[in-house]
Amino acid sequence: MTRTHRAVVTAMLVFLLFIGVGGCWSAQELNNRAFVNTVLIDMTEDGQTELTVGIPLPNRMIPGEAGGTGQPQGDPFSFVTRRAENLSQALNLIQVDLPRNLTFGQTRIIVIGRRQAEQGLDKVVEFVFRQPSFRLSASLFITPGDVKEITKAPMVFERILSDILRKYVNNHYTLDTTIKDYKLALYQGGDILIPLLNFGELPGVAQEDPKKNRWMGSGGAAIFSGGKMSKIKLNPSEQQTALWISSQLKNTTVTIASPTDDKEMSFFIEGIKTGIEPVVQGGQVSFRIQSNAKAFVETSLSHIDLKDPMVLQQLEEILNKQVEEQFISVLNKTRQARSDAFLMSQYLDWRYPKFWHTMQDQWKNYYAKELPIEVDVDIKLNRTGGVYRSVVHETNR
Missing domain, CATH: 3.30.300.210 (Nutrient germinant receptor protein C, domain 3)
Structure with a gap:
């Protein structure tokens, strides 16, 4: 290799090193973003769409950042809910009340309430596919009643709700049905299985904290026919x-x-x-x-x-x-x-x-x-x- 070739190779390596330490790849700072990791969608009794987003709170996740020293106080995540005529309007109502810009790049879990599931998930899939940052590998779950019941589930082994549900899937305790799976099923008639969640109260548990006597687990699977949840389900x-x-x-x-x-x-x-x-x-x-x-x-x-x-x-x-x-x-x-x-x-x-x-x-x-x-x-x-x-x-x- 000649001296000129060595100089060119060295220059290219230095250039590549500078690219790797160039910092952010977009004009928006991370501190200005709210990373949604869980999306809850349901339909109200009067036919409105109810959207809830679960967002981790960075200021409560790092020891020493809240209160000076020691472990941060309070839950490390928050749920924000709004109702509107459709998902886009509900999302806009949530965004105008938050100091950070919502982003769906970290969304791994979508939970649908029973009323919405019985009407079908077409609107949900349409909304998700229009969001460029949304992961099509996000897992779907169905709740037998009000979807916000899941927000009462106690965080014992994990700090964030989405981590619990992801482990249900990763450990093969529930079916792994993603947004992409549902979209593909729609082309063949809208028939598919989606895991059900179950909620209840544990008897004999101290009542000082109402959250401590709650539990969440697998409730079987919902059977979808023609894109809508059937009354027949799997235990x-x-x-x-x-x-x-x-x-x-x-x-x-x-x-x-x-x-x-x-x-x-x-x-x-x-x-x-x-x-x-x-x-x-x-x-x-x-x-x-x-x-x-x-x-x-x-x-x-x-x-x-x-x-x-x-x-x-x-x-x-x-x-x-x-x-x-x-x-x-x-x-x-x-x-x-x-x-x-x-x-x-x-x-x-x-x-x-x-x-x-x-x-x-x-x-x-x-x-x-x-x-x-x-x-x-x-x-x-x-x-x-x-x-x-x-x-x-x-x-x-």
Whole structure:
């Protein structure tokens, strides 16, 4: 390399270093922004749109910034609510009352109230897609009643509400349904599953602070048909099965009755892999759902002998049959709601586009009443744990 080449390379490296330390990339300072991380949307009894934004408060998040020393006092976030004829007007009413400019670049959670969900989410999706900074990966949740009930949820393990809901999704406790997923589902008829939240009070808890006896958890899943929430929903156990069908579940626990004495046996299921495949033969379409997994005995109150290979095979058959029945039960609920919630039409469109176009108009009725769906679950029992017989029965001998 010549001296001239070295000089050019050095100059380019120095230039790149200066770009990296150039500071802000826009004319708006961070101190002038309010980063919305949670959006709550509902419809009032008189038909107005209610918008609530959850905003972290930087002056309460950094120790020593509020009150001089020690931990900051008060909640590290705030909710601001306004009502108007539409979302844009409600957003404008919120903005004029805030000293900082709202930005949706950090929004990860959108929670919809029951009234709005029953009317459909078209207005919500339209509003979100018009915001350039809005993340299409933001997760959707539905509440069974007033959406502002979520603001009463206690912050115990996390400081901010959105962090709790994101961990529900990341840990596969609830379905991961995003704004983008819902938008894509609208093109196929508006059928999809969206996780439900549940709220309540914990009995026997001290009443000095009303927030301390509140709790929030997964309430199952709402079934959407034609872009609107159906009255039929999945309970929390059925939502676990829906996670399994949609390949969003990594591991779970299944409990069965022992074939020898009907005592309880629990199995830890892991390595779950599920596939949905359309089959077109003779001008007819059917679907095959296949799922494979591994299992090991987690607890057993039965005296069953787990050293016997025939016994292990019998347990596998019972496990497979029980999970298959759970699959069919959940699928039947979506059929009752007339909702292709697992988006089988998309699989058919991808695999057999010409065939899909011939039956696109009649698909909803066909799915609800006629579509043959074969479920095949194959769980292999790999480990029996550290003992072959129940510890309870061994110690009671």
